[in-house]
Structures are given as structure tokens and as C-alpha cells.
Amino acid sequence: MEPLRADMFEEICPSTLNPIRFGGDKWAGLVIRCLEDGPRRYSELRVPLHRVTAKVLTRSLRLLERDGLIRRTEYATPVRRVEYALTPLGRSMLDPLRVACEWTADHWDELLDARESTAAAGNE
Template sequence: MTEPLKPDMFDPVCPSGLSPIRLGDKWAGVIIRCLEQGPRRFSELRIPLHAVTAKVLTGLLRTLERDGLVARTVHAGPPRRVEYELTPLGRSLLAPMDTACTWAAEHWDELIDAREAFSSPGGAAHR
């Protein structure tokens, strides 16, 4: 049995959110992190991913399944149960993701400064 996912496992100001290295889209990496410890049901994934609608999460899981990173398993009921888990290919992304997160944490201040400068009046976003 895997430990329950924490609702706040993804702090809105977490360095991983600042990482300029994106895997697929902004949610793929966090979904992979949610599946890191083992299979999860859809309802379990919704806890830390509460900012993602059910429809969008379903689409993201299908995309990750299509790309061979996530496997979907239907367990016959009653009650019928669906679980998602990382495939070996998906698991192979964990080490590079750790490296990217470490890099983002080490360059946190520089990333914040660059984003603030970009968004400030006179910054590149206002040209």
C-alpha cells in the first residue's frame, strides 16, 4: 500500500514550478511525481492536482499513456477500479527530473529575478 498523496505536495512557489525545463506540458512532470511511489487511482491524483479539472486530468493521463509513460489498468469489480502507474519508460524520467529540480532549486533567485525583470515595466514582456 502506498502512502496517501498530500494535497499540498506541490507548493505554488516550488522551484519545480520555476524550471524552464518542461516535459510535454506544465502538468506532465507533476503527474509523474504523483505516480513515483506506485499506482494511483484517479481520485487520489485529484488531491494534489486540485487545480486541474477532471476533464483536463483525464486528457493529460491519456496523453501520458499514449506516449508510453503511464499505464492504465482496469480492475474488474465490483467495484470497478482504474489505476494509473508509471511504465519503465516513465520511470526512466525520474532521475532527469531530479536533476532538473535540483538545478532549479540552485538557481531559484536567478530565475525569480529574470521573470520579474521580464514582467516589469520596460522589461522584454512590455516591448
């Protein structure tokens, strides 16, 4: 499996501007995208999600696990390691997530304009 790229989610890209939330928090959709090709270790997730603090990423993973969207598997041998993988329920979110990302890309300029006008008005 290919390693996750550090620039998978650039600072300003449709995935970070998406107003539609998946899995309960801002980062859950990005975590789901990171897991779409198969299980990943926490350290692998940290590469594209480097802007997310360890505490917040851990919380997102726990929320996704609580909701049945990901599965956490701990291996004791030969060296202790933990992997996260999408469950069938989590995998079923990939198509809606793609549609939301496409919608965000289609409305990119409008979303940016709205955010900029809100910021200019001091309502961040």
C-alpha cells in the same frame, strides 16, 4: 502506500517553476512524481494537483499514456476503478526529473527574477 499530500506541490515551489518540460506539458512532470511510489487512482492524483482542472489533468494523463510513460488499468470488479502507474519508460524519467528539479532549486532566484522582470515589462 502513503496518501499523496495536498501540499506536495505548493503554489510557488521549484517543481512548478521548472522551465524543463517532461512528457509534453506543464503538469506531466508533477504527475510522474505523484506516481513514483506506485499506482494511483485519478482521485488520489487530484489531491496534490488540485490547481489543475479535471480536463487538463485528463489531457496530461492521456498524453503520458500515448507516449508510453504511464499505463492506465481499468478494473471492472468489484467496483469499476481505474489506476495509473509508471511504465518502465516512465520510471526511467525519475532521475532526469530529479536533476531538473535540483537545477531549478539551484537557480530559483534567477528564474524568479527573470519571470518578474518579464511580467513587469508586460510580456507575460
